[in-house]
Amino acid sequence: MFLLKRTLTSIRHYSTMCSLEDAKKVAAFKAVDEYVKNNYIVGVGSGSTVVYAVERLAERVNKEKLNLVCIPTSFQARQLIIKHKLVLGELEIHPQLDVCIDGADEVDENLTLIKGGGGCLLQEKIVASCAKQLIIIADHTKNSVQLGDKYKKGIPIEVVPISYVPIKNKIETMFGGELVLRMAVAKAGPVVTDNGNFILDWKNFKQTKDWQKINAEIQLIPGVVETGLFIGMAEKAYFGQEDGSVKEQS
Ligand SMILES: O=C(CO)[C@H](O)[C@H](O)COP(=O)(O)O
Numbered sequence: 001m002f003l004l005k006r007t008l009t010s011i012r013h014y015s016t017m018c019s020l021e022d023a024k025k026v027a028a029f030k031a032v033d034e035y036v037k038n039n040y041i042v043g044v045g046s047g048s049t050v051v052y053a054v055e056r057l058a059e060r061v062n063k064e065k066l067n068l069v070c071i072p073t074s075f076q077a078r079q080l081i082i083k084h085k086l087v088l089g090e091l092e093i094h095p096q097l098d099v100c101i102d103g104a105d106e107v108d109e110n111l112t113l114i115k116g117g118g119g120c121l122l123q124e125k126i127v128a129s130c131a132k133q134l135i136i137i138a139d140h141t142k143n144s145v146q147l148g149d150k151y152k153k154g155i156p157i158e159v160v161p162i163s164y165v166p167i168k169n170k171i172e173t174m175f176g177g178e179l180v181l182r183m184a185v186a187k188a189g190p191v192v193t194d195n196g197n198f199i200l201d202w203k204n205f206k207q208t209k210d211w212q213k214i215n216a217e218i219q220l221i222p223g224v225v226e227t228g229l230f231i232g233m234a235e236k237a238y239f240g241q242e243d244g245s246v247k248e249q250s
Pocket residue numbers: 045046047048049050102103104105114115116117118119120121124
């Protein structure tokens with residue numbers, strides 16, 4: 001009897017748990033519903049969570065007849081905008097955005113982010129820097145106290161191809177850890193970004209509260225194009241939870 005009760009409880013518990021995809025979706029939908037208004041210029045981030053945000057943008061444009069212009073942060077984002085028949089814009093015409101909605105690989109307690117798991121960090125940072133508000137959407141696995149607590153693939157750093165070995169050596173000497181050239185999966189050789197650069201993933205870095213200083217020092221190394229550290233940029237993060245609710249952090 002006791003065993004049967006325990007089994008029933010765990011079945012009930014399981015049935016109320018959401019998949020990671022559901023968690024991404026509820027976060028994305030809530031962010032789009034709360035932050036996107038008529039006549040907005042909207043930055044569209046990259047990654048698997050943003051797919052749901054674009055789905056919701058398209059639903060709202062169709063139902064509410066919203067007039068939006070969408071600025072992509074990557075080739076993927078551009079394709080999503082086109083696929084959903086949203087209005088595609090560019091920074092040359094719309095250098096000021098009302099809001100940018102993007103995913104993240106990790107979000108710490110200060111809303112400092114690791115981004116670039118999908119290799120789109122440079123354009124993501126440019127577009128976010130032009131937006132009045134950067135809103136992050138993610139599942140609960142991205143929500144941590146300190147960077148590196150949860151995301152183990154490292155901090156992405158986009159570099160000019162000829163400089164990857166000197167940059168790797170310099171950062172390892174200056175700050176420790178290990179920088180690994182990101183390799184492509186369906187192509188021989190390294191990942192080449194949308195901007196024709198390489199990505200070094202900085203793994204096993206020391207945890208710190210001083211990301212601002214470290215980031216500034218890394219950005220000064222010749223050949224570094226941009227880092228995946230987004231410091232003081234995000235206004236709010238929405239994390240979809242296992243129970244279908246959404247946790248907000250600001
Ligand atoms: O920074 C990114 C791409 O460069 C993505 O936002 C980040 O990797 C999160 O992606 P996902 O939503 O698939 O977890």
